[in-house]
Amino acid sequence: MGFSFESVNATDYDDLRPTYAPEAIRWVAERDRLEPGTLVVDLAAGTGQLSRRFVRLGVRVVAVEPAANMRAVLGTNLPDVTAVPGTAEAIPLGDGEADAVVVGNAFHHFDAEAAFAEIRRVLRPGGALALFWARTDRHADGLRMGIREIDELVERDRGSSPIVDAYRAWYEPPERVEGFTTLERRSFPTTRTMPSARLADLFATGSDIASLPEPRRGRLLERIGELAADLPETLELPERSDVQLWFRDGAGG
Secondary structure (H helix, E strand, C coil), X not given: CCCCHXXXXXXXXHHHCXXXXXXXXXXXXXXXXXXXXXXXXXXXXXXXXCHHHHHCCCCEEEEECCCHHHHHHHHHHCXXXXXXXXEXXXXXXXXXXXXXXXXXXXXXXXXHHHXXXXXXXXXXXXXXXXXXXXXXXXXXXXXXXXXXXXXXXXXXXXXXXXXXXXXXXXXXXXCCCCCECCCEEEEEEEEEEXXXXXXXXHHHCCHHHXXXXXXXXXXXXXXXXXXHCCCCXXXXXXXXXXXXXEEECCCCC
Protein backbone atom coordinates (compact mmCIF):
# COMPACT_ATOMS: atom_id res chain seq x y z
CA MET A 1 0.00 0.00 0.00
CA GLY A 2 3.04 2.23 -0.27
CA PHE A 3 3.17 3.38 3.37
CA SER A 4 6.50 3.54 5.20
CA PHE A 5 6.84 3.68 8.95
CA GLU A 6 9.97 5.76 8.46
CA SER A 7 7.54 8.70 8.61
CA VAL A 8 6.39 7.79 12.14
CA ASN A 9 8.12 8.90 15.35
CA ALA A 10 9.65 5.62 16.50
CA THR A 11 10.05 6.73 20.13
CA ASP A 12 6.37 7.63 20.35
CA TYR A 13 5.55 4.35 18.62
CA ASP A 14 7.50 2.41 21.24
CA ASP A 15 5.98 4.33 24.14
CA LEU A 16 2.37 4.37 23.01
CA ARG A 17 1.43 1.50 20.72
CA PRO A 18 -0.77 -1.14 22.34
CA THR A 19 0.83 -4.29 23.58
CA TYR A 20 -0.72 -7.75 23.99
CA ALA A 21 -2.32 -9.70 26.82
CA PRO A 22 0.17 -12.04 28.54
CA GLU A 23 -2.42 -14.80 28.26
CA ALA A 24 -2.37 -14.45 24.47
CA ILE A 25 1.39 -14.96 24.39
CA ARG A 26 1.14 -17.96 26.72
CA TRP A 27 -1.58 -19.57 24.62
CA VAL A 28 0.54 -19.44 21.46
CA ALA A 29 3.65 -20.62 23.34
CA GLU A 30 1.76 -23.59 24.78
CA ARG A 31 0.05 -24.52 21.52
CA ASP A 32 3.40 -24.43 19.66
CA ARG A 33 5.32 -26.01 22.56
CA LEU A 34 7.90 -23.25 22.51
CA GLU A 35 10.89 -23.92 24.77
CA PRO A 36 14.02 -21.99 25.72
CA GLY A 37 16.28 -21.82 22.69
CA THR A 38 13.59 -22.29 20.05
CA LEU A 39 13.43 -19.63 17.33
CA VAL A 40 10.56 -17.15 17.05
CA VAL A 41 10.47 -14.72 14.12
CA ASP A 42 8.63 -11.44 14.73
CA LEU A 43 7.61 -10.06 11.32
CA ALA A 44 7.11 -6.32 10.85
CA ALA A 45 8.31 -6.11 14.42
CA GLY A 46 8.17 -2.33 14.76
CA THR A 47 9.94 -1.41 17.97
CA GLY A 48 9.37 -4.84 19.49
CA GLN A 49 5.97 -4.91 21.19
CA LEU A 50 5.69 -8.65 20.51
CA SER A 51 9.42 -9.39 20.60
CA ARG A 52 9.76 -8.23 24.20
CA ARG A 53 6.93 -10.53 25.24
CA PHE A 54 8.40 -13.60 23.60
CA VAL A 55 12.01 -13.04 24.65
CA ARG A 56 10.84 -13.28 28.27
CA LEU A 57 10.02 -16.94 27.58
CA GLY A 58 13.69 -17.67 26.97
CA VAL A 59 13.23 -18.29 23.25
CA ARG A 60 15.51 -16.78 20.60
CA VAL A 61 13.80 -13.92 18.79
CA VAL A 62 14.68 -12.55 15.37
CA ALA A 63 12.82 -9.32 14.66
CA VAL A 64 12.35 -8.58 10.96
CA GLU A 65 11.54 -4.91 10.33
CA PRO A 66 12.00 -2.86 7.15
CA ALA A 67 12.01 0.60 8.79
CA ALA A 68 15.45 1.63 10.04
CA ASN A 69 14.06 4.04 12.65
CA MET A 70 12.00 1.25 14.21
CA ARG A 71 14.92 -1.21 14.18
CA ALA A 72 17.15 1.36 15.89
CA VAL A 73 14.79 1.73 18.85
CA LEU A 74 14.22 -2.02 19.04
CA GLY A 75 17.97 -2.71 19.03
CA THR A 76 18.58 -0.18 21.80
CA ASN A 77 15.78 -1.39 24.06
CA LEU A 78 15.97 -5.14 23.40
CA PRO A 79 19.63 -6.18 23.12
CA ASP A 80 18.67 -9.88 23.43
CA VAL A 81 16.64 -9.66 20.20
CA THR A 82 18.33 -9.89 16.81
CA ALA A 83 16.88 -7.08 14.65
CA VAL A 84 17.35 -7.43 10.89
CA PRO A 85 16.00 -5.62 7.82
CA GLY A 86 13.53 -7.55 5.73
CA THR A 87 9.88 -7.99 4.83
CA ALA A 88 7.23 -10.66 5.13
CA GLU A 89 7.62 -11.36 1.42
CA ALA A 90 11.42 -11.76 1.70
CA ILE A 91 12.35 -13.12 5.14
CA PRO A 92 16.14 -13.34 5.70
CA LEU A 93 16.12 -16.88 7.09
CA GLY A 94 16.74 -20.31 5.67
CA ASP A 95 14.15 -22.97 4.94
CA GLY A 96 12.53 -24.50 8.03
CA GLU A 97 14.60 -22.48 10.52
CA ALA A 98 11.75 -20.96 12.54
CA ASP A 99 9.69 -22.68 15.20
CA ALA A 100 7.13 -19.88 15.13
CA VAL A 101 6.38 -16.75 13.14
CA VAL A 102 4.42 -14.02 14.91
CA VAL A 103 2.95 -10.80 13.52
CA GLY A 104 1.55 -7.94 15.60
CA ASN A 105 -1.04 -5.62 14.01
CA ALA A 106 0.72 -5.76 10.66
CA PHE A 107 -0.46 -8.54 8.36
CA HIS A 108 -2.79 -6.13 6.54
CA HIS A 109 0.30 -4.37 5.20
CA PHE A 110 1.58 -7.55 3.53
CA ASP A 111 0.95 -9.13 0.16
CA ALA A 112 -0.96 -11.97 1.79
CA GLU A 113 -0.34 -14.67 -0.82
CA ALA A 114 3.40 -13.97 -1.02
CA ALA A 115 3.70 -13.62 2.75
CA PHE A 116 1.96 -16.93 3.49
CA ALA A 117 4.24 -18.71 1.02
CA GLU A 118 7.39 -17.15 2.49
CA ILE A 119 6.30 -17.82 6.08
CA ARG A 120 5.63 -21.44 5.18
CA ARG A 121 9.13 -21.66 3.71
CA VAL A 122 10.91 -20.50 6.89
CA LEU A 123 8.72 -22.49 9.32
CA ARG A 124 9.59 -26.01 10.38
CA PRO A 125 6.82 -28.57 9.77
CA GLY A 126 4.32 -28.11 12.59
CA GLY A 127 5.56 -24.60 13.40
CA ALA A 128 3.04 -21.90 14.24
CA LEU A 129 2.00 -18.74 12.46
CA ALA A 130 0.27 -16.44 14.96
CA LEU A 131 -1.30 -13.13 13.98
CA PHE A 132 -1.88 -10.84 16.96
CA TRP A 133 -4.32 -7.93 16.76
CA ALA A 134 -4.63 -5.32 19.52
CA ARG A 135 -8.15 -3.96 19.24
CA THR A 136 -10.06 -1.38 21.22
CA ASP A 137 -13.11 -2.91 22.86
CA ARG A 138 -15.62 -0.28 21.74
CA HIS A 139 -18.50 -2.15 23.37
CA ALA A 140 -16.95 -2.18 26.83
CA ASP A 141 -19.02 -0.56 29.57
CA GLY A 142 -15.97 1.29 30.88
CA LEU A 143 -15.19 3.10 27.64
CA ARG A 144 -15.69 6.79 28.42
CA MET A 145 -17.89 9.01 26.28
CA GLY A 146 -14.92 11.26 25.48
CA ILE A 147 -13.02 8.34 23.99
CA ARG A 148 -16.06 7.34 21.97
CA GLU A 149 -16.26 10.89 20.64
CA ILE A 150 -12.63 10.76 19.55
CA ASP A 151 -13.15 7.37 17.90
CA GLU A 152 -16.16 8.71 16.01
CA LEU A 153 -14.19 11.78 14.93
CA VAL A 154 -11.38 9.61 13.58
CA GLU A 155 -13.82 7.33 11.78
CA ARG A 156 -15.50 10.30 10.09
CA ASP A 157 -12.31 12.13 9.18
CA ARG A 158 -10.12 9.34 7.85
CA GLY A 159 -13.02 7.67 6.06
CA SER A 160 -12.05 4.66 4.02
CA SER A 161 -8.60 3.98 2.63
CA PRO A 162 -6.70 0.93 1.37
CA ILE A 163 -5.01 0.65 4.79
CA VAL A 164 -8.28 0.83 6.73
CA ASP A 165 -10.05 -1.55 4.35
CA ALA A 166 -7.19 -4.06 4.53
CA TYR A 167 -7.13 -3.91 8.33
CA ARG A 168 -10.86 -4.52 8.59
CA ALA A 169 -10.64 -7.44 6.18
CA TRP A 170 -8.60 -9.33 8.79
CA TYR A 171 -11.45 -9.35 11.26
CA GLU A 172 -12.46 -12.46 9.29
CA PRO A 173 -9.30 -14.31 8.25
CA PRO A 174 -9.32 -17.34 5.94
CA GLU A 175 -10.13 -20.60 7.67
CA ARG A 176 -7.78 -22.50 5.39
CA VAL A 177 -4.50 -21.34 3.85
CA GLU A 178 -2.48 -23.52 1.48
CA GLY A 179 0.19 -25.40 3.41
CA PHE A 180 -1.34 -24.72 6.84
CA THR A 181 -3.81 -26.38 9.18
CA THR A 182 -7.28 -25.02 9.88
CA LEU A 183 -7.44 -21.64 11.63
CA GLU A 184 -7.70 -21.46 15.43
CA ARG A 185 -8.91 -18.23 17.09
CA ARG A 186 -8.86 -16.87 20.64
CA SER A 187 -9.52 -13.44 22.15
CA PHE A 188 -8.08 -12.18 25.44
CA PRO A 189 -9.33 -9.07 27.30
CA THR A 190 -6.76 -6.60 28.56
CA THR A 191 -6.54 -3.01 29.78
CA ARG A 192 -4.09 -0.31 28.75
CA THR A 193 -3.17 2.60 30.98
CA MET A 194 -1.95 5.81 29.36
CA PRO A 195 -2.02 9.60 29.90
CA SER A 196 -4.81 11.38 28.05
CA ALA A 197 -2.35 14.10 27.04
CA ARG A 198 -0.66 11.59 24.73
CA LEU A 199 -3.77 10.50 22.84
CA ALA A 200 -2.99 12.62 19.77
CA ASP A 201 0.57 11.26 19.76
CA LEU A 202 -0.84 7.73 19.90
CA PHE A 203 -3.12 8.29 16.92
CA ALA A 204 -0.22 9.86 15.01
CA THR A 205 1.67 6.54 15.18
CA GLY A 206 -1.05 4.63 13.29
CA SER A 207 -0.54 4.13 9.57
CA ASP A 208 -4.15 5.14 8.84
CA ILE A 209 -3.57 8.60 10.36
CA ALA A 210 0.10 9.00 9.46
CA SER A 211 -0.74 8.43 5.80
CA LEU A 212 -3.33 11.24 5.66
CA PRO A 213 -2.33 14.31 3.63
CA GLU A 214 -1.55 17.61 5.33
CA PRO A 215 -3.17 19.80 6.51
CA ARG A 216 -5.96 17.27 7.07
CA ARG A 217 -3.76 15.13 9.31
CA GLY A 218 -2.67 18.10 11.42
CA ARG A 219 -6.22 19.34 11.91
CA LEU A 220 -7.41 15.90 13.01
CA LEU A 221 -4.60 15.48 15.54
CA GLU A 222 -5.19 18.99 16.88
CA ARG A 223 -8.88 18.22 17.41
CA ILE A 224 -8.02 14.94 19.16
CA GLY A 225 -5.79 16.91 21.52
CA GLU A 226 -8.60 19.35 22.26
CA LEU A 227 -11.06 16.57 23.07
CA ALA A 228 -8.47 14.74 25.17
CA ALA A 229 -8.02 17.83 27.35
CA ASP A 230 -11.49 17.19 28.81
CA LEU A 231 -10.66 13.61 29.80
CA PRO A 232 -9.20 12.39 33.09
CA GLU A 233 -5.42 12.66 33.31
CA THR A 234 -4.97 8.88 33.22
CA LEU A 235 -7.02 6.61 30.99
CA GLU A 236 -7.85 2.95 31.46
CA LEU A 237 -8.62 1.71 27.95
CA PRO A 238 -10.43 -1.63 27.61
CA GLU A 239 -8.85 -3.64 24.81
CA ARG A 240 -8.59 -7.19 23.61
CA SER A 241 -5.85 -9.23 22.03
CA ASP A 242 -7.24 -11.28 19.15
CA VAL A 243 -5.06 -14.16 17.99
CA GLN A 244 -5.37 -16.04 14.69
CA LEU A 245 -3.29 -19.21 14.66
CA TRP A 246 -2.31 -21.70 11.97
CA PHE A 247 0.30 -24.48 11.92
CA ARG A 248 2.51 -25.36 8.97
CA ASP A 249 1.54 -28.71 7.59
CA GLY A 250 3.97 -31.59 7.65
CA ALA A 251 4.47 -31.89 3.90
CA GLY A 252 7.84 -31.14 2.42
CA GLY A 253 8.68 -28.07 0.31
